[in-house]
Amino acid sequence: KQEVTQIPAALSVPEGENLVLNCSFTDSAIYNLQWFRQDPGKGLTSLLLIQSSQREQTSGRLNASLDKSSGRSTLYIAASQPGDSATYLCAVRSGGSNYKLTFGKGTLLTVNP
Amino acid sequence: AAGVIQSPRHLIKEKRETATLKCYPIPRHDTVYWYQQGPGQDPQFLISFYEKMQSDKGSIPDRFSAQQFSDYHSELNMSSLELGDSALYFCASSLAAGVGNTIYFGEGSWLTVV
Numbered sequence: 559k560q561e562v563t564q565i566p567a568a569l570s571v572p573e574g575e576n577l578v579l580n581c582s583f584t585d586s587a588i589y590n591l592q593w594f595r596q597d598p599g600k601g602l603t604s605l606l607l608i609q610s611s612q613r614e615q616t617s618g619r620l621n622a623s624l625d626k627s628s629g630r631s632t633l634y635i636a637a638s639q640p641g642d643s644a645t646y647l648c649a650v651r652s653g654g655s656n657y658k659l660t661f662g663k664g665t666l667l668t669v670n671p
Numbered sequence: 672a673a674g675v676i677q678s679p680r681h682l683i684k685e686k687r688e689t690a691t692l693k694c695y696p697i698p699r700h701d702t703v704y705w706y707q708q709g710p711g712q713d714p715q716f717l718i719s720f721y722e723k724m725q726s727d728k729g730s731i732p733d734r735f736s737a738q739q740f741s742d743y744h745s746e747l748n749m750s751s752l753e754l755g756d757s758a759l760y761f762c763a764s765s766l767a768a769g770v771g772n773t774i775y776f777g778e779g780s781w782l783t784v785v
Binding site for chain 2: 647649663664
């Protein structure tokens with residue numbers, strides 16, 4: 559059974575800092591990994607999708623890496639802004655199912671002005 | 672760009688009542704997923720449909736049922752509601768069942784059972 563863990567559970571940084579969020583998964587036989595952002599009481603906004611054959615993906619100030627063999631992914635946020643404050647979730651598609659995403663419990667990020 | 676549309680956004684029901692949630696996927700998306708997110712929890716996969724057929728099933732209670740219609744919209748029917756069913760219910764959609772396709776989520780439907 560795939561299990562996804564995110565560390566840290568919460569992170570508070572001053573504006574302008576670069577930061578890294580970590581995601582690990584127990585079954586390395588994944589199809590892909592997706593990073594999401596969730597604002598309180600809101601939906602999930604897809605940030606980046608990394609295929610199992612890829613090493614990283616970039617979008618603006620965000621860079622996600624994937625090391626499938628070690629079961630790890632990181633989300634790097636450059637020059638953080640207060641608007642980046644949210645919960646960040648990683649989710650993997652694996653386990654023989656094209657349809658099911660297994661989520662981590664998320665990292666609550668607070669960027670202080 | 673069009674997103675995944677869910678309705679209603681908020682719903683309050685009493686125990687043992689029935690609730691129906693609706694989901695309209697992004698145009699041309701043929702795969703729909705339902706997830707349940709309890710307070711402070713990560714989203715849990717309930718069920719998915721591809722081309723109007725159930726494609727995978729997760730931790731969906733027997734009291735719940737869902738289907739995808741000819742226009743690709745989907746409905747999640749929940750009966751004999753329990754207090755523990757109070758949660759944020761997400762619908763998501765993607766283009767085809769290809770593993771390379773991004774899954775897009777709606778804003779969710781808040782269900783409160785009292």
